[in-house]
Amino acid sequence: MTPNMMAGTQVSRELLKKYDVAGPRYTSYPTAPVWTTDFTAENYRDAINRGQSKKPDKPLSLYFHLPFCDSLCYFCGCSVIISRDRGKTADYIDLLATEMALVGPLYSKKRKVVQLHFGGGSPSNLTPPQNRLLFSHINKWFNVDYSQGEISVEIDPRHASNDYLASIRDLGVNRISMGVQDFDPKVQAAVNRIQPVALTEGVFNECRKLNFNGINIDLIYGLPFQTVEGFAQTLDQVIRMSPDRIAVFNYAHVPWLKKHMVLIKEKDLPSPEVKFALMSMILDRLTGAGYVVIGMDHFAKPDDELTKAQKEHSLYRNFQGYTTKAEADLVGMGVTAISMVGDVYSQNLKSLPDYQKAVMAGDLPVHRGYKLSLDDEMRRLVITRIMCDLEINRQNVLDPFGKNFDQVFTKEIEELDRFQQDGLLIITPEKITLTTTGRIFMRNIAMTFDRYLNVSAKGPLFSRTL
Numbered sequence: 001m002t003p004n005m006m007a008g009t010q011v012s013r014e015l016l017k018k019y020d021v022a023g024p025r026y027t028s029y030p031t032a033p034v035w036t037t038d039f040t041a042e043n044y045r046d047a048i049n050r051g052q053s054k055k056p057d058k059p060l061s062l063y064f065h066l067p068f069c070d071s072l073c074y075f076c077g078c079s080v081i082i083s084r085d086r087g088k089t090a091d092y093i094d095l096l097a098t099e100m101a102l103v104g105p106l107y108s109k110k111r112k113v114v115q116l117h118f119g120g121g122s123p124s125n126l127t128p129p130q131n132r133l134l135f136s137h138i139n140k141w142f143n144v145d146y147s148q149g150e151i152s153v154e155i156d157p158r159h160a161s162n163d164y165l166a167s168i169r170d171l172g173v174n175r176i177s178m179g180v181q182d183f184d185p186k187v188q189a190a191v192n193r194i195q196p197v198a199l200t201e202g203v204f205n206e207c208r209k210l211n212f213n214g215i216n217i218d219l220i221y222g223l224p225f226q227t228v229e230g231f232a233q234t235l236d237q238v239i240r241m242s243p244d245r246i247a248v249f250n251y252a253h254v255p256w257l258k259k260h261m262v263l264i265k266e267k268d269l270p271s272p273e274v275k276f277a278l279m280s281m282i283l284d285r286l287t288g289a290g291y292v293v294i295g296m297d298h299f300a301k302p303d304d305e306l307t308k309a310q311k312e313h314s315l316y317r318n319f320q321g322y323t324t325k326a327e328a329d330l331v332g333m334g335v336t337a338i339s340m341v342g343d344v345y346s347q348n349l350k351s352l353p354d355y356q357k358a359v360m361a362g363d364l365p366v367h368r369g370y371k372l373s374l375d376d377e378m379r380r381l382v383i384t385r386i387m388c389d390l391e392i393n394r395q396n397v398l399d400p401f402g403k404n405f406d407q408v409f410t411k412e413i414e415e416l417d418r419f420q421q422d423g424l425l426i427i428t429p430e431k432i433t434l435t436t437t438g439r440i441f442m443r444n445i446a447m448t449f450d451r452y453l454n455v456s457a458k459g460p461l462f463s464r465t466l
Contacts, residue, residue, distance in 0.1 A: 296387055317384055
């Protein structure tokens with residue numbers, strides 16, 4: 001994308017209102033509300049065995065959920081447990097070790113771990129000894145490729161000491177993802193996350209000194225009291241730090257799912273018009289600084305592997321965001337963690353007591369899951385290509401299934417015409433391509449291929465797309 005890619009772009013109030021609807025972010029398809037508790041631990045084992053018999057050396061991506069945080073950020077949509085008791089963290093590591101003893105033997109040691117990620121919660125709440133213990137358990141059960149793999153940790157700069165950073169670097173961590181959200185003090189106060197610029201810069205500079213291969217900074221737009229001018233200042237401060245990647249997420253206000261979000265007053269949230277102006281400014285500012293737009297909400301430097309993957313149409317999207325490890329099965333461990341193994345999703349139990357009871361009884365802590373049909377797999381592929389490539393190659397997108405796109409999705413192609421009429425798509429016999437403005441309506445376009453959206457639900461399920 002070229003600098004000032006959104007300059008002069010005008011979008012009417014009517015168009016914003018038309019597409020400001022509830023919709024998924026598509027980190028999975030089918031999305032989690034479709035999954036069922038009829039899915040069992042035996043279904044999960046079967047998926048592992050089926051996949052492993054076909055590709056015994058298929059790589060793995062491991063995710064460990066570390067749920068503890070010292071305080072609650074009001075915008076947070078993650079599964080967190082608020083506690084300053086580090087003893088609870090120690091007990092939790094023991095539970096992870098027990099789960100690894102159950103899960104590890106199911107996967108062949110021939111399968112290299114090419115991606116290892118720690119999310120939360122606040123993984124940076126772990127002490128150096130706790131990190132060493134956790135890594136010792138991981139190394140016992142899994143074959144981690146420390147020489148070529150991506151080993152990453154999400155950190156909260158407010159709780160990431162120099163000793164902590166040095167300890168995880170020594171253990172092989174080579175990438176850092178750092179939460180910032182917004183540097184505006186008024187916004188920070190409204191979401192209960194006070195994080196001065198100087199503190200963040202200090203942690204960032206220490207990460208550079210320790211030679212982490214990549215540093216990502218997370219931002220959020222759509223938070224209370226945000227303005228275009230105020231968020232532009234945050235972007236300028238981030239650009240000066242020059243992280244390798246920047247993720248700018250659209251705040252998902254879902255108080256019916258996350259009760260603490262009622263602490264954010266809806267009247268203080270920016271309107272759809274302001275959010276569109278924010279996103280337009282973000283695109284212009286970051287591309288003008290030399291970053292390349294990656295999918296829906298990521299930005300990377302031109303030499304980053306995400307940028308290369310997007311050019312090669314090998315970029316992938318899952319619960320961790322955008323990744324280059326499309327070929328790997330994702331194995332999630334910890335409370336609420338999600339696995340994506342072949343044609344199956346499996347999610348762990350959501351409450352810590354239930355999770356603890358299951359693993360201590362020697363049971364895989366499966367809460368719910370889903371096995372995809374052929375139709376699901378084709379739709380997942382098409383939605384993934386929209387979210388990653390910003391286009392669909394009608395000629396070959398369904399080649400892995402021996403199917404023809406136009407024949408399978410005749411009805412959906414007709415429905416896409418409205419997006420073309422609104423200037424959001426360019427449709428040719430060869431491709432369906434998102435326009436520059438269409439990028440901001442990416443979720444709406446992808447929803448065309450979601451056959452489960454109209455399935456009856458007891459209440460709202462998703463955040464607004466704008």
